[in-house]
Amino acid sequence: KIFHLGACRVSMSTAEIRAGFTAIKANIQSRDPIRTLSILSHPQSLHKVKSSDRCCVAHHLFTFYVDKVFKHCRTEDSFVNRKISSIANSFLSVRRKLGQCHEQNNCVCGEESTEKFKQILANYEGLNVTSAAMKSLGELDILLDWMEKSQ
Amino acid sequence: SGELYCSLPNPRNVRFESVNMKNVLHWSAPEGTGDGVLYKVKYSVYGVGKWIRKPECRNINRTWCDLSSETSDYEEQYYASVKAFLNGMCSDWMETTRFNPLTDTKIDPPMVSVSSTDKSLSITLTAPEKWKRSPEEESISLLQVYPGLQYNVSVLNKKTKKRWFFSISNNTLVVPWLEPGTAYCVSAQIHVTTPLLDSDFSKEHCIATLKDK
CATH class of the missing domain: 2.60.40.10 (Immunoglobulins)
Structure with missing residues (x-):
């Protein structure tokens, strides 16, 4: 599938990531007792990001998940752990593609996208690292829902 | 809120049933309770700090509550919760899992x-x-x-x-x-x-x- 993220055109499949997440969604979200805080969707929603900033925000987010989230999401359940590592591998390949757009200057980071990502990091750092990582993983469908609107 | 000692068994299997994003909360009566059980319902937007009561589903004896209007923004995700009352006793609040209208709805045939x-x-x-x-x-x-x-x-x-x-x-x-x-x-x-x-x-x-x- 071709994703149109501002000036960046990326061909990728989120179906595999989606299937992996669906398999562990109930397990992961049940480990997150905090209903009143979201990493990705509040106070500002991803869905309000301007089209021109989509690539930069997406690139930031995939890097965020690879560098900060997956490594802190080990569980006692080997099935869940396998699914998490397969999702992480898919994220690595998507991030590489987004990185290519970055190198070709098709991934401009405007003030809004930088501000948006700062807010996400602030939400993340407001929790202890394991809770923050598990909450972020439980919000993967928020990221995918937003990405898939750009098909 | 003046609620009494909550030793009533809990509502069971609290979940959203959704078709074409008509999102209806359903549950089963607490075990071992006959007629006369009343319920109240509240819901919350994930990531936002407050529970909101649903007035049309306050002191109802049916075991469903239509929350389509409250959950119509499919860019948000939601929780809902139900509490049972009988003869001055009450149950705990029983919650759904996180509900994502976009992925958790069933679509009718074309x-x-x-x-x-x-x-x-x-x-x-x-x-x-x-x-x-x-x-x-x-x-x-x-x-x-x-x-x-x-x-x-x-x-x-x-x-x-x-x-x-x-x-x-x-x-x-x-x-x-x-x-x-x-x-x-x-x-x-x-x-x-x-x-x-x-x-x-x-x-x-x-x-x-x-x-x-």
């Missing part, structure tokens, strides 16, 4: 209309609409909600029992090179690849090609 010539069928498909508060409200087709929405179409030759399957993205399909004067039955399904959502197949719509001129 509407199918068929016309024929002597050697072909023309099939037109219409995706269902997203639930809306009132007939006057603007209709939103699920096609707009799911950019990757496709149709799987099955065409059966009633005489030879031969069946063809087509997978199309736009909503019209012409099936050529058919036999004149023959009955064909058409059925269609909606397929969304991601998030992965498949409707059931529609009822069969049978029509005969015209006899040879």
Whole structure:
């Protein structure tokens, strides 16, 4: 599938990531007792990001998940752990593609996208690292829902 | 809030049942309680700090509550919760899992209309609409909600029992090179690849090609 993220055109499949997440969604979200805080969707929603900033925000987010989230999401359940590592591998390949757009200057980071990502990091750092990582993983469908609107 | 000692068994199996984003909260009565149990319902937007009571579902004796209006923004996710009351006693609040209207809804089959010539069928498909508060409200087709929405179409030759399957993205399909004067039955399904959502197949719509001129 071709994703149109501002000036960046990326061909990728989120179906595999989606299937992996669906398999562990109930397990992961049940480990997150905090209903009143979201990493990705509040106070500002991803869905309000301007089209021109989509690539930069997406690139930031995939890097965020690879560098900060997956490594802190080990569980006692080997099935869940396998699914998490397969999702992480898919994220690595998507991030590489987004990185290519970055190198070709098709991934401009405007003030809004930088501000948006700062807010996400602030939400993340407001929790202890394991809770923050598990909450972020439980919000993967928020990221995918937003990405898939750009098909 | 003046609630009494909560030793009543809890409502069970509290969950959203959603079709075309008509999102209805359902639950089962607490174990071992006969008639007379009353319930109240609250819901919250994930990531926002407060629970909101649903007045129309306060002190109700039925075991469902329509929260479609409250959960109509499918860019948000939600929790809902139910509490039971009987003879001055109450249960704990029992919560759903996190509800994502976009991925956790079931989609109805498409509407199918068929016309024929002597050697072909023309099939037109219409995706269902997203639930809306009132007939006057603007209709939103699920096609707009799911950019990757496709149709799987099955065409059966009633005489030879031969069946063809087509997978199309736009909503019209012409099936050529058919036999004149023959009955064909058409059925269609909606397929969304991601998030992965498949409707059931529609009822069969049978029509005969015209006899040879």
